[in-house]
Amino acid sequence: MNPAGSHWIxxxxxxxxxxxxxxxxxxxxANHIGLLTSGGDSxxxxxxxxxxxxxxxxxxxxxxxxxxxxxxLLDSEFVEMTPRSVSNxxxxxxxxxxxxxxxxxxxxxxxxxxxxxxxERDIDCIVGxxxxxxxxxxxxxxxxHGFRVVGIPGTIDNDIPGTDITIxxxxxxxxxxxxxxxxxxxxxxxxxxxxxxxxxxxxGALALEVGLAGGAEAxxxxxxxxxxxxxxxxxxxxxxxxxxxxxIVVAEGALEGGAMAxxxxxxxxxxxxxxxxxxxxxQRGGSPTSYDRALASRMGREAVIALMSGETDxxxxxxxxxxxxxPLSVAWEKKDTDLELLRVAEIxxx
Ligand code: F6P
Numbered sequence: 001m002n003p004a005g006s007h008w009i010x011x012x013x014x015x016x017x018x019x020x021x022x023x024x025x026x027x028x029x030a031n032h033i034g035l036l037t038s039g040g041d042s043x044x045x046x047x048x049x050x051x052x053x054x055x056x057x058x059x060x061x062x063x064x065x066x067x068x069x070x071x072x073l074l075d076s077e078f079v080e081m082t083p084r085s086v087s088n089x090x091x092x093x094x095x096x097x098x099x100x101x102x103x104x105x106x107x108x109x110x111x112x113x114x115x116x117x118x119x120e121r122d123i124d125c126i127v128g129x130x131x132x133x134x135x136x137x138x139x140x141x142x143x144x145h146g147f148r149v150v151g152i153p154g155t156i157d158n159d160i161p162g163t164d165i166t167i168x169x170x171x172x173x174x175x176x177x178x179x180x181x182x183x184x185x186x187x188x189x190x191x192x193x194x195x196x197x198x199x200x201x202x203x204g205a206l207a208l209e210v211g212l213a214g215g216a217e218a219x220x221x222x223x224x225x226x227x228x229x230x231x232x233x234x235x236x237x238x239x240x241x242x243x244x245x246x247x248i249v250v251a252e253g254a255l256e257g258g259a260m261a262x263x264x265x266x267x268x269x270x271x272x273x274x275x276x277x278x279x280x281x282x283q284r285g286g287s288p289t290s291y292d293r294a295l296a297s298r299m300g301r302e303a304v305i306a307l308m309s310g311e312t313d314x315x316x317x318x319x320x321x322x323x324x325x326x327p328l329s330v331a332w333e334k335k336d337t338d339l340e341l342l343r344v345a346e347i348x349x350x
Pocket of ligand 1: 040041155156157199200201202252284
């Protein structure tokens, strides 16, 4: 069964009623939402925060911002959210609620402490914007202590199963692509081989996207064992076919040592002169694209609708451009990578 189809219909009804019906009629199950961002930030998180806050407040539900993710929760770092708290943030990268990675939250005792703090403030629902780690913490907290929890997928890695796309991926891809295009200019001028490292410790989605869009001759990703002999042959064959510049996009987790190690291995095999460029955290920042802003706005609104309609332990997802709610447990399985894109990239760059 598609668990989300019926919710969407119900959700549509609810949203129509938001501004016309009294709070206790439309939000029987969401009195006070705690809102946090956690894990690696991604451009568009602020647009999602804005959408959650304004959708909830429009329905009469209080929203408290929890600063610095689960770490801030444990330190009782709360901030009251009003419609004006989220003015002029839709265009900003990063997260106004700040973020952190809180490994302690995997401990049962730590979650009990967090539950006590939340209950003291009468928070009964939590919306968490982040990735797999965030969703695990959220799900456990909800199940163990009776909070209703909803996740919004925000990560530049696009590595969350159950949703076609995550907030921030579009912006990161465009940022990386801009750099690849610039590197292509200098690579072409010098007839050089370049290795460009993009983010993606465990997932090659970003590398595949920008490698394909940037015309890379090869793309190395964590999901496929790196065969340096094969890549060396792509370089040598390309040169024989008259290619001057070549670009190899390397996801940081594709091999131990990332792009630097790949470059060294290929350099030894081919004798080619090469340069390495590691794009790094620049990919995590910047003003979100229109796609990410719109996606985040839709997802933020949908998260509140999920809570209104009595949902819990679910993530807002986009499947074939439709909003769905999928169980949080789906989100920490491993996402399938479309390996066909590797072939598309190689053939179109030949
Ligand atoms: O946000 C995801 C991600 O960008 C990964 O691709 C990367 O490996 C990781 O975060 C690095 O994040 P940090 O430097 O914050 O640990």
